[in-house]
Amino acid sequence: MPHEVIMPVLGMAQDSGLLVTWQKAPGDAVTAEDVLFEVETDKSTMEVPAGADGYISALLAEPGEDVPTGQTIAIISAEKPQAPTMQPAAKPVAQADTPVTKPDAPAPRPPQARKAEAPAGDGRVLASPKARRLAHQAGLDLNRLVAAGHPQPYRAVDIEVLKDLPVAGRNGPDIAPGLFQITASAPRAGTDEFLAWMLEDGGISIAATALWASFAAGAMRRAVPDAGDLTVMLSDLTGATGAVLNPDKTRLLHQVAAPTDAADIVLRDLTGSPITGLRLSADATPVLSIASDGEWLRLSLDFTTGQLDDAAAIALMSGFAERLADPLHHLL
Template identity: 45%
Template structure:
């Protein structure tokens, strides 16, 4: 019996998901736990498992397409499909529809050979323009680009087609220097935000410890930071009272945040300086976005420091704004 794979709802207010790319192709065997595709919402890019064992029978959506939640995007069959039949079934020309995305038009019986020769290539890449500072890339490509000090913006500026995958990093390495330091590794972005008079995070942490939801404030800070960045899964280093703990944040559920191996690379760094005499921080950029939390009167001062090539200006603003919002109103994290 074939199984239908639908576009999942990854957020409560999500109506559609942007299909970043497929990691399996028709005819390939797949296990239920294999990552089948990547989808981007307004908050993050996430990998989605197949959910069933079998073979990829059909892929019904293209990379770069906005797909409504609940719509069937793939079919997994128990037996290996006839690839020739699958290709013939899906070989009609793609006609762009402004209202509903790309719509496949079936060829009428007896259509001329001239029409067949005018079909678009089945595997033709879809060029996705840069939109609102967002770059479409797989989580692994983002992580490796950060570790290697590579700026994915340069692929966009050079006209390469999104979404980007690990193989595109080799192309990125070969691009000539841009001749500008506007977004280079020596450019530092420093942003500061302050919360209100009420230190709501301390109250929230007390409630979480009392109810047994989470007794580790470092884990709460790691979860807030990762969700504010909008890239899951993520590893977050948290410095508290002179000790560093690296937390793995696999999902939006704070109960799943757990301490990881101390040798793991991390995507974010949080310094908890609330119980020190330090009130202002200007230490320069590190290898990843760093948020320092210090006291500001009865509230908190949040300082983000990041190398210019790590995040765009818009991404940096969104990261700090989201984190400040969660620290000031922690319950928004649960909504």
């Protein structure tokens, strides 16, 4: 005799359950312990087992449907069915002696496990328990996937997408969503004294940006050990002024020019302006800004989660500031 799987009652005041996704397709073999589907109600999601050994003869609801509790939504038969079906929930299925399939049953088709559904009117988010658990452990909000238009229901793999989404407000309301910033200071004397020493001792005039580009690439290579060639784009308030390839691996006077459209990091020189700090919209690459403030150089690193993780960003900024404080030590 076929086994009927009903929509369970998961809450005291519940009269229906929202079918999130099927874990099995029509015709699949199942055991009683196998998870058959996921259902959401009262802000929670549960995995519901098949409850019997056999084969899926019929799935009588589609993901995204709100099915009344107690209504049969699947039928499991002891023998493999000749024409397993799937159809939207309509009327409750008749008693056990009713034939499992109808004469005009449609051709078999797989369940629409990734069918995109609009968010429920009460703000519910369709997600598997594992996805909710991973999001909770990572401190992530599934509603950001909804806002980004990512199709529901959400599975564990969607948490990786969520991690890469911009996060509004992480560094305060003045920073563009998803743009993070680290600030630091370094004594200006380090740069000034090194450039003066090069000029007096060897008659060599070097632009401060050449020194800073070398240090920026060196700090980034230390923070991101698997980095290959690094292009540093030089910029000021008006935009790009040039780019150099691997400046940490070449002499300061022989840095190799590179295209400005393939930068790995932007070095923005603000020392010729009265600006001592700024927060702009996200760039395609991390931006390291240097501003002048009396005897100090004010440093800021703007980046997104897709460009640097927190540990790498901190290491980059720390390494850059340390190099500026004692240029000769790091060059030698």
